[in-house]
Amino acid sequence: VFLPDLLLPRESSTSIKHELVSVSTTRSASRAADWLRKHKIPDAESVSIYYSWEEMLEKGNFDIVYISTPHPLHYAHVQKALRCKRNVLVEKPATMNRAQFIQLCQLAKERGVVLMEAMWTRYIPATLYFQHELLPRIGEVKRVYAEFSLPIISPDLSLESRFLDKAVGAGSLLDQGVYALTWADLALNGLPSSQDRTQTRVVHAHSIPVPNVQGEVDDINTVILAKLQNNERGSKRSEAVAIVTMSMTLSGSSKIPFYQRLQAKKAAPAVRIEATKASVSIPFPPIRPQELHVQWYGEEHLNENGVETEEVVKMPVERGWGLWYQADIIAEKVASRKGDSQGMGEVIGEEESERVLGWMDRAREMAGIVYKATLEEV
Ligand SMILES: NC(=O)C1=CN([C@@H]2O[C@H](COP(=O)(O)OP(=O)(O)OC[C@H]3O[C@@H](n4cnc5c(N)ncnc54)[C@H](OP(=O)(O)O)[C@@H]3O)[C@@H](O)[C@H]2O)C=CC1
Numbered sequence: 001v002f003l004p005d006l007l008l009p010r011e012s013s014t015s016i017k018h019e020l021v022s023v024s025t026t027r028s029a030s031r032a033a034d035w036l037r038k039h040k041i042p043d044a045e046s047v048s049i050y051y052s053w054e055e056m057l058e059k060g061n062f063d064i065v066y067i068s069t070p071h072p073l074h075y076a077h078v079q080k081a082l083r084c085k086r087n088v089l090v091e092k093p094a095t096m097n098r099a100q101f102i103q104l105c106q107l108a109k110e111r112g113v114v115l116m117e118a119m120w121t122r123y124i125p126a127t128l129y130f131q132h133e134l135l136p137r138i139g140e141v142k143r144v145y146a147e148f149s150l151p152i153i154s155p156d157l158s159l160e161s162r163f164l165d166k167a168v169g170a171g172s173l174l175d176q177g178v179y180a181l182t183w184a185d186l187a188l189n190g191l192p193s194s195q196d197r198t199q200t201r202v203v204h205a206h207s208i209p210v211p212n213v214q215g216e217v218d219d220i221n222t223v224i225l226a227k228l229q230n231n232e233r234g235s236k237r238s239e240a241v242a243i244v245t246m247s248m249t250l251s252g253s254s255k256i257p258f259y260q261r262l263q264a265k266k267a268a269p270a271v272r273i274e275a276t277k278a279s280v281s282i283p284f285p286p287i288r289p290q291e292l293h294v295q296w297y298g299e300e301h302l303n304e305n306g307v308e309t310e311e312v313v314k315m316p317v318e319r320g321w322g323l324w325y326q327a328d329i330i331a332e333k334v335a336s337r338k339g340d341s342q343g344m345g346e347v348i349g350e351e352e353s354e355r356v357l358g359w360m361d362r363a364r365e366m367a368g369i370v371y372k373a374t375l376e377e378v
Protein backbone atom coordinates (compact mmCIF):
# COMPACT_ATOMS: atom_id res chain seq x y z
CA VAL A 1 0.00 0.00 0.00
CA PHE A 2 2.81 2.35 0.95
CA LEU A 3 4.72 2.21 -2.29
CA PRO A 4 1.83 2.74 -4.77
CA ASP A 5 0.84 5.75 -2.66
CA LEU A 6 4.34 7.17 -2.78
CA LEU A 7 4.67 6.81 -6.53
CA LEU A 8 1.35 8.48 -7.44
CA PRO A 9 1.66 11.46 -9.80
CA ARG A 10 2.33 14.65 -7.80
CA GLU A 11 1.26 18.25 -8.24
CA SER A 12 3.99 20.17 -10.06
CA SER A 13 4.32 22.60 -7.13
CA THR A 14 5.89 20.07 -4.81
CA SER A 15 9.67 19.90 -4.66
CA ILE A 16 9.49 16.34 -3.37
CA LYS A 17 9.90 13.31 -5.62
CA HIS A 18 9.86 9.87 -4.02
CA GLU A 19 11.73 7.16 -5.91
CA LEU A 20 12.28 3.52 -5.01
CA VAL A 21 15.98 2.87 -5.48
CA SER A 22 16.69 -0.21 -3.31
CA VAL A 23 14.77 -3.08 -1.76
CA SER A 24 15.86 -5.93 0.50
CA THR A 25 14.10 -9.26 0.52
CA THR A 26 14.50 -12.66 2.16
CA ARG A 27 13.07 -14.22 -0.99
CA SER A 28 14.35 -14.88 -4.51
CA ALA A 29 15.45 -12.56 -7.30
CA SER A 30 12.47 -13.63 -9.39
CA ARG A 31 10.03 -12.84 -6.59
CA ALA A 32 11.60 -9.42 -6.10
CA ALA A 33 11.48 -8.73 -9.83
CA ASP A 34 7.84 -9.90 -9.97
CA TRP A 35 7.01 -7.63 -7.02
CA LEU A 36 8.60 -4.63 -8.73
CA ARG A 37 6.72 -5.41 -11.94
CA LYS A 38 3.42 -5.96 -10.11
CA HIS A 39 3.73 -2.52 -8.51
CA LYS A 40 4.73 -0.94 -11.84
CA ILE A 41 7.83 0.59 -10.25
CA PRO A 42 9.33 3.18 -12.64
CA ASP A 43 12.79 2.08 -13.92
CA ALA A 44 12.36 -1.23 -12.06
CA GLU A 45 15.49 -2.54 -13.73
CA SER A 46 17.55 0.17 -12.02
CA VAL A 47 16.29 -0.71 -8.51
CA SER A 48 19.04 -2.37 -6.47
CA ILE A 49 17.81 -5.63 -4.99
CA TYR A 50 19.55 -6.88 -1.82
CA TYR A 51 19.09 -10.32 -0.26
CA SER A 52 20.45 -9.11 3.05
CA TRP A 53 18.82 -6.15 4.77
CA GLU A 54 22.15 -5.57 6.55
CA GLU A 55 23.98 -5.23 3.24
CA MET A 56 21.38 -2.82 1.88
CA LEU A 57 21.74 -0.65 4.98
CA GLU A 58 25.53 -0.74 4.73
CA LYS A 59 25.92 -0.22 0.99
CA GLY A 60 22.66 1.11 -0.45
CA ASN A 61 22.51 4.51 -2.14
CA PHE A 62 19.35 6.15 -0.75
CA ASP A 63 18.18 9.06 1.45
CA ILE A 64 15.60 7.31 3.64
CA VAL A 65 14.91 3.65 4.45
CA TYR A 66 11.29 2.57 5.08
CA ILE A 67 11.26 -0.38 7.46
CA SER A 68 8.05 -2.43 7.30
CA THR A 69 9.08 -5.79 8.67
CA PRO A 70 7.09 -7.58 11.40
CA HIS A 71 6.93 -5.73 14.72
CA PRO A 72 9.63 -7.66 16.66
CA LEU A 73 12.18 -6.96 13.91
CA HIS A 74 11.74 -3.20 13.97
CA TYR A 75 14.17 -2.61 16.84
CA ALA A 76 17.13 -4.52 15.33
CA HIS A 77 16.47 -3.27 11.81
CA VAL A 78 16.14 0.37 12.85
CA GLN A 79 19.14 0.10 15.15
CA LYS A 80 21.31 -1.20 12.31
CA ALA A 81 20.00 1.51 9.97
CA LEU A 82 20.75 4.28 12.47
CA ARG A 83 24.21 2.86 13.09
CA CYS A 84 24.72 3.10 9.31
CA LYS A 85 23.67 6.78 9.62
CA ARG A 86 20.46 6.18 7.68
CA ASN A 87 17.32 8.28 7.98
CA VAL A 88 14.49 5.92 9.00
CA LEU A 89 10.73 5.77 8.62
CA VAL A 90 9.69 2.72 10.65
CA GLU A 91 6.22 1.21 10.54
CA LYS A 92 3.92 1.35 13.54
CA PRO A 93 4.36 0.37 16.25
CA ALA A 94 7.93 1.64 16.09
CA THR A 95 9.08 -1.00 18.54
CA MET A 96 7.73 -3.73 20.84
CA ASN A 97 7.96 -1.44 23.86
CA ARG A 98 8.86 2.06 25.05
CA ALA A 99 12.34 1.11 26.27
CA GLN A 100 13.40 -0.02 22.78
CA PHE A 101 12.04 3.20 21.27
CA ILE A 102 13.95 5.37 23.76
CA GLN A 103 17.18 3.60 22.77
CA LEU A 104 16.49 4.22 19.08
CA CYS A 105 15.72 7.91 19.68
CA GLN A 106 19.00 8.34 21.51
CA LEU A 107 20.88 6.54 18.73
CA ALA A 108 19.25 8.69 16.01
CA LYS A 109 20.30 11.85 17.83
CA GLU A 110 23.83 10.56 18.35
CA ARG A 111 24.18 9.54 14.70
CA GLY A 112 22.80 12.86 13.41
CA VAL A 113 19.93 11.33 11.42
CA VAL A 114 16.12 11.49 11.31
CA LEU A 115 13.84 8.81 12.80
CA MET A 116 10.04 8.76 12.49
CA GLU A 117 7.36 6.24 13.37
CA ALA A 118 5.02 5.76 10.38
CA MET A 119 1.93 6.64 12.42
CA TRP A 120 0.52 8.02 9.21
CA THR A 121 -2.95 8.84 10.62
CA ARG A 122 -1.49 11.78 12.51
CA TYR A 123 -0.46 13.47 9.24
CA ILE A 124 -3.57 13.26 7.07
CA PRO A 125 -5.78 16.35 6.51
CA ALA A 126 -8.76 15.39 8.73
CA THR A 127 -6.52 14.59 11.69
CA LEU A 128 -4.54 17.80 11.29
CA TYR A 129 -7.80 19.74 11.01
CA PHE A 130 -9.10 18.11 14.20
CA GLN A 131 -5.90 18.85 16.10
CA HIS A 132 -5.23 22.40 14.95
CA GLU A 133 -8.65 23.82 13.99
CA LEU A 134 -11.21 21.96 16.11
CA LEU A 135 -9.47 20.99 19.34
CA PRO A 136 -8.72 24.62 20.28
CA ARG A 137 -12.45 25.49 19.85
CA ILE A 138 -14.37 22.59 21.43
CA GLY A 139 -13.54 23.36 25.05
CA GLU A 140 -12.10 20.93 27.58
CA VAL A 141 -12.13 17.31 26.43
CA LYS A 142 -13.82 15.22 29.14
CA ARG A 143 -14.43 11.81 27.56
CA VAL A 144 -13.08 9.94 24.52
CA TYR A 145 -14.19 6.70 22.91
CA ALA A 146 -11.65 5.39 20.41
CA GLU A 147 -12.33 2.10 18.68
CA PHE A 148 -10.53 0.27 15.89
CA SER A 149 -11.72 -3.24 15.13
CA LEU A 150 -11.28 -5.03 11.84
CA PRO A 151 -12.26 -8.61 10.94
CA ILE A 152 -8.70 -9.65 10.12
CA ILE A 153 -8.79 -13.19 11.47
CA SER A 154 -10.40 -15.46 8.89
CA PRO A 155 -10.69 -19.27 8.91
CA ASP A 156 -8.14 -19.54 6.08
CA LEU A 157 -5.52 -17.34 7.76
CA SER A 158 -2.25 -19.22 8.30
CA LEU A 159 -1.11 -19.73 11.89
CA GLU A 160 2.27 -18.39 10.69
CA SER A 161 0.58 -15.09 9.77
CA ARG A 162 1.82 -12.03 11.61
CA PHE A 163 -1.73 -11.69 12.93
CA LEU A 164 -1.65 -15.10 14.67
CA ASP A 165 2.00 -15.92 15.40
CA LYS A 166 3.21 -14.38 18.66
CA ALA A 167 6.79 -15.02 17.52
CA VAL A 168 6.28 -12.22 14.96
CA GLY A 169 4.42 -9.95 17.35
CA ALA A 170 0.80 -10.95 16.69
CA GLY A 171 -1.81 -9.16 18.74
CA SER A 172 -4.52 -6.56 18.35
CA LEU A 173 -3.03 -4.06 20.80
CA LEU A 174 0.24 -3.56 18.92
CA ASP A 175 -1.34 -3.70 15.48
CA GLN A 176 -4.73 -1.95 15.80
CA GLY A 177 -4.61 -0.54 19.32
CA VAL A 178 -1.77 1.81 18.44
CA TYR A 179 -4.22 3.69 16.19
CA ALA A 180 -7.06 3.93 18.70
CA LEU A 181 -4.61 5.00 21.43
CA THR A 182 -3.23 7.62 19.05
CA TRP A 183 -6.73 9.12 18.82
CA ALA A 184 -6.95 9.13 22.61
CA ASP A 185 -3.61 10.93 22.66
CA LEU A 186 -4.70 13.47 20.05
CA ALA A 187 -7.91 14.22 21.98
CA LEU A 188 -6.38 14.37 25.46
CA ASN A 189 -2.94 15.75 24.67
CA GLY A 190 -3.19 17.22 21.19
CA LEU A 191 -3.30 20.87 22.14
CA PRO A 192 0.14 22.53 22.00
CA SER A 193 -0.81 24.20 25.28
CA SER A 194 -1.70 20.84 26.89
CA GLN A 195 -0.56 20.70 30.47
CA ASP A 196 1.72 17.93 31.66
CA ARG A 197 0.98 15.18 29.15
CA THR A 198 2.60 12.56 31.35
CA GLN A 199 -0.52 12.80 33.52
CA THR A 200 -2.55 10.66 31.14
CA ARG A 201 -2.25 7.10 32.40
CA VAL A 202 -3.66 3.64 31.80
CA VAL A 203 -5.94 2.82 34.75
CA HIS A 204 -7.50 -0.40 33.42
CA ALA A 205 -6.81 -2.95 30.68
CA HIS A 206 -8.53 -6.20 29.78
CA SER A 207 -7.97 -8.66 26.95
CA ILE A 208 -9.85 -11.56 25.36
CA PRO A 209 -7.58 -13.72 23.17
CA VAL A 210 -8.29 -15.03 19.69
CA PRO A 211 -10.19 -18.30 20.24
CA ASN A 212 -8.56 -21.65 19.41
CA VAL A 213 -5.13 -20.17 18.73
CA GLN A 214 -2.00 -21.15 20.60
CA GLY A 215 -0.17 -18.54 22.61
CA GLU A 216 -2.94 -16.20 23.79
CA VAL A 217 -2.94 -13.76 20.90
CA ASP A 218 -4.70 -10.69 22.27
CA ASP A 219 -7.83 -9.76 20.33
CA ILE A 220 -10.76 -7.99 22.00
CA ASN A 221 -8.95 -5.49 24.18
CA THR A 222 -10.27 -2.68 26.36
CA VAL A 223 -7.95 0.02 27.70
CA ILE A 224 -9.09 2.87 29.93
CA LEU A 225 -6.96 5.98 30.34
CA ALA A 226 -7.45 8.78 32.87
CA LYS A 227 -6.04 12.27 32.55
CA LEU A 228 -5.05 13.42 36.02
CA GLN A 229 -4.68 16.96 37.26
CA ASN A 230 -3.38 18.32 40.53
CA ASN A 231 -6.23 19.68 42.65
CA GLU A 232 -5.97 22.55 45.12
CA ARG A 233 -4.67 20.23 47.83
CA GLY A 234 -1.95 19.04 45.49
CA SER A 235 -3.42 15.56 45.19
CA LYS A 236 -4.36 14.15 41.82
CA ARG A 237 -7.88 13.73 40.46
CA SER A 238 -9.14 12.55 37.09
CA GLU A 239 -10.30 15.29 34.83
CA ALA A 240 -10.87 13.27 31.64
CA VAL A 241 -11.20 9.66 30.58
CA ALA A 242 -10.65 7.64 27.41
CA ILE A 243 -12.18 4.25 26.64
CA VAL A 244 -10.11 2.56 23.94
CA THR A 245 -11.12 -0.70 22.26
CA MET A 246 -9.75 -2.82 19.45
CA SER A 247 -10.16 -6.27 17.91
CA MET A 248 -9.05 -8.45 15.01
CA THR A 249 -12.25 -10.52 14.95
CA LEU A 250 -15.20 -8.25 15.73
CA SER A 251 -17.58 -6.42 13.45
CA GLY A 252 -17.66 -7.45 9.89
CA SER A 253 -17.06 -10.21 7.43
CA SER A 254 -13.58 -11.48 6.80
CA LYS A 255 -14.83 -12.83 3.48
CA ILE A 256 -14.39 -9.55 1.60
CA PRO A 257 -10.99 -8.28 0.39
CA PHE A 258 -8.82 -6.83 3.16
CA TYR A 259 -8.83 -3.19 2.14
CA GLN A 260 -12.59 -3.30 1.52
CA ARG A 261 -13.01 -4.40 5.15
CA LEU A 262 -11.16 -1.23 6.04
CA GLN A 263 -13.67 0.89 4.13
CA ALA A 264 -16.87 -0.71 5.39
CA LYS A 265 -19.69 1.67 6.27
CA LYS A 266 -20.36 1.31 9.98
CA ALA A 267 -23.30 2.73 11.89
CA ALA A 268 -21.32 3.75 14.97
CA PRO A 269 -18.52 6.31 14.78
CA ALA A 270 -15.02 4.93 15.39
CA VAL A 271 -14.01 7.86 17.58
CA ARG A 272 -16.14 10.16 19.75
CA ILE A 273 -14.56 13.09 21.54
CA GLU A 274 -16.84 14.78 24.08
CA ALA A 275 -15.80 18.23 25.23
CA THR A 276 -17.49 21.08 27.05
CA LYS A 277 -18.41 23.04 23.90
CA ALA A 278 -18.87 20.30 21.34
CA SER A 279 -18.55 16.63 20.61
CA VAL A 280 -16.72 15.31 17.57
CA SER A 281 -17.54 12.00 15.87
CA ILE A 282 -15.14 10.37 13.43
CA PRO A 283 -16.47 7.64 11.13
CA PHE A 284 -14.71 4.30 10.57
CA PRO A 285 -11.90 3.68 9.72
CA PRO A 286 -10.17 5.75 12.39
CA ILE A 287 -6.86 5.11 10.64
CA ARG A 288 -7.99 7.19 7.64
CA PRO A 289 -10.71 9.69 8.56
CA GLN A 290 -11.98 11.94 5.79
CA GLU A 291 -14.76 13.74 7.65
CA LEU A 292 -15.52 14.99 11.12
CA HIS A 293 -19.03 15.38 12.55
CA VAL A 294 -19.15 18.21 15.06
CA GLN A 295 -22.13 18.62 17.39
CA TRP A 296 -21.81 22.13 18.81
CA TYR A 297 -23.42 22.90 22.17
CA GLY A 298 -24.67 26.21 23.53
CA GLU A 299 -27.22 28.86 22.68
CA GLU A 300 -25.39 30.20 19.66
CA HIS A 301 -25.56 26.81 17.98
CA LEU A 302 -29.32 26.18 18.21
CA ASN A 303 -31.36 26.26 15.01
CA GLU A 304 -34.74 28.01 14.63
CA ASN A 305 -36.40 25.05 16.34
CA GLY A 306 -34.04 25.22 19.29
CA VAL A 307 -32.21 22.06 18.23
CA GLU A 308 -28.43 21.82 18.40
CA THR A 309 -26.84 21.88 14.96
CA GLU A 310 -24.26 19.49 13.55
CA GLU A 311 -21.41 20.60 11.34
CA VAL A 312 -19.92 18.03 8.93
CA VAL A 313 -16.34 18.87 8.01
CA LYS A 314 -15.13 17.05 4.92
CA MET A 315 -11.35 16.71 4.66
CA PRO A 316 -10.64 14.10 1.98
CA VAL A 317 -7.28 12.44 1.45
CA GLU A 318 -6.11 14.18 -1.73
CA ARG A 319 -4.61 11.18 -3.44
CA GLY A 320 -4.33 7.43 -2.91
CA TRP A 321 -4.59 5.86 0.55
CA GLY A 322 -2.76 8.67 2.35
CA LEU A 323 0.49 7.02 3.41
CA TRP A 324 2.46 9.58 1.39
CA TYR A 325 1.78 12.51 3.76
CA GLN A 326 4.16 11.07 6.35
CA ALA A 327 6.72 10.33 3.64
CA ASP A 328 6.63 13.99 2.57
CA ILE A 329 7.18 15.08 6.15
CA ILE A 330 10.32 13.00 6.70
CA ALA A 331 11.56 13.82 3.18
CA GLU A 332 11.21 17.56 3.86
CA LYS A 333 12.99 17.16 7.20
CA VAL A 334 15.87 15.20 5.63
CA ALA A 335 16.16 17.70 2.77
CA SER A 336 16.28 20.60 5.24
CA ARG A 337 19.20 18.92 7.03
CA LYS A 338 21.27 18.27 3.91
CA GLY A 339 24.84 19.28 4.56
CA ASP A 340 24.23 19.45 8.29
CA SER A 341 25.95 16.13 8.88
CA GLN A 342 27.40 17.14 12.23
CA GLY A 343 24.12 18.28 13.78
CA MET A 344 22.27 16.25 16.38
CA GLY A 345 19.70 13.90 14.88
CA GLU A 346 15.94 14.40 15.21
CA VAL A 347 12.94 12.17 15.98
CA ILE A 348 9.71 13.35 14.35
CA GLY A 349 6.77 12.77 16.73
CA GLU A 350 9.10 11.45 19.40
CA GLU A 351 7.02 12.50 22.42
CA GLU A 352 3.77 11.17 20.97
CA SER A 353 5.23 7.83 19.83
CA GLU A 354 6.94 7.30 23.18
CA ARG A 355 3.77 8.15 25.14
CA VAL A 356 1.59 5.69 23.20
CA LEU A 357 4.24 2.95 23.46
CA GLY A 358 4.35 3.54 27.22
CA TRP A 359 0.56 3.18 27.41
CA MET A 360 0.77 -0.10 25.49
CA ASP A 361 3.45 -1.37 27.88
CA ARG A 362 1.18 -0.61 30.85
CA ALA A 363 -1.91 -2.05 29.17
CA ARG A 364 -0.01 -5.24 28.44
CA GLU A 365 1.10 -5.52 32.07
CA MET A 366 -2.47 -5.04 33.32
CA ALA A 367 -4.12 -7.29 30.74
CA GLY A 368 -1.46 -10.02 30.80
CA ILE A 369 -0.38 -9.65 27.17
CA VAL A 370 3.07 -11.24 27.07
CA TYR A 371 5.63 -11.86 24.33
CA LYS A 372 8.77 -13.96 24.46
CA ALA A 373 11.39 -11.97 26.40
CA THR A 374 13.82 -12.00 23.46
CA LEU A 375 11.36 -9.90 21.43
CA GLU A 376 11.44 -7.21 24.11
CA GLU A 377 15.17 -6.92 24.71
CA VAL A 378 16.89 -3.57 24.50
N1 LIG B 1 0.33 1.67 7.79
C1 LIG B 1 -0.43 0.70 7.38
O1 LIG B 1 -1.54 0.90 6.87
C2 LIG B 1 0.04 -0.69 7.55
C3 LIG B 1 1.15 -0.93 8.32
N2 LIG B 1 1.59 -2.21 8.49
C4 LIG B 1 2.80 -2.41 9.31
O2 LIG B 1 3.83 -2.83 8.43
C5 LIG B 1 4.66 -3.80 9.06
C6 LIG B 1 4.71 -5.04 8.21
O3 LIG B 1 3.41 -5.50 8.04
P1 LIG B 1 3.12 -6.50 6.80
O4 LIG B 1 3.71 -5.94 5.57
O5 LIG B 1 1.69 -6.86 6.81
O6 LIG B 1 4.01 -7.76 7.30
P2 LIG B 1 4.53 -9.06 6.52
O7 LIG B 1 4.32 -10.20 7.43
O8 LIG B 1 3.96 -9.06 5.15
O9 LIG B 1 6.12 -8.78 6.46
C7 LIG B 1 6.58 -7.70 5.70
C8 LIG B 1 7.89 -8.10 5.08
O10 LIG B 1 8.88 -8.24 6.09
C9 LIG B 1 9.92 -9.04 5.53
N3 LIG B 1 10.39 -9.97 6.54
C10 LIG B 1 9.68 -10.87 7.22
N4 LIG B 1 10.47 -11.55 8.05
C11 LIG B 1 11.73 -11.06 7.87
C12 LIG B 1 13.00 -11.35 8.43
N5 LIG B 1 13.13 -12.32 9.36
N6 LIG B 1 14.09 -10.65 8.01
C13 LIG B 1 13.95 -9.68 7.08
N7 LIG B 1 12.77 -9.35 6.50
C14 LIG B 1 11.68 -10.05 6.90
C15 LIG B 1 9.32 -9.82 4.39
O11 LIG B 1 9.89 -9.34 3.18
P3 LIG B 1 10.28 -10.42 2.05
O12 LIG B 1 9.09 -11.32 1.93
O13 LIG B 1 10.56 -9.62 0.84
O14 LIG B 1 11.46 -11.12 2.60
C16 LIG B 1 7.85 -9.44 4.41
O15 LIG B 1 7.30 -9.32 3.11
C17 LIG B 1 4.09 -4.00 10.45
O16 LIG B 1 4.80 -3.20 11.35
C18 LIG B 1 2.66 -3.49 10.34
O17 LIG B 1 2.18 -2.96 11.56
C19 LIG B 1 1.01 -3.27 7.87
C20 LIG B 1 -0.11 -3.06 7.11
C21 LIG B 1 -0.71 -1.77 6.91
Ligand SMILES: O=C1OC[C@@H](O)[C@H](O)[C@H]1O
Nearest residue numbers: 092150152175176262287
Ligand atom coordinates in the same frame (compact mmCIF):
# COMPACT_ATOMS: atom_id res chain seq x y z
O1 LIG C 1 -1.59 -0.71 10.10
C1 LIG C 1 -2.55 -1.39 9.87
O2 LIG C 1 -3.64 -0.90 9.21
C2 LIG C 1 -4.85 -1.66 9.24
C3 LIG C 1 -4.56 -3.03 8.84
O3 LIG C 1 -4.17 -2.97 7.51
C4 LIG C 1 -3.41 -3.69 9.56
O4 LIG C 1 -3.89 -4.67 10.41
C5 LIG C 1 -2.59 -2.77 10.39
O5 LIG C 1 -1.28 -3.32 10.49
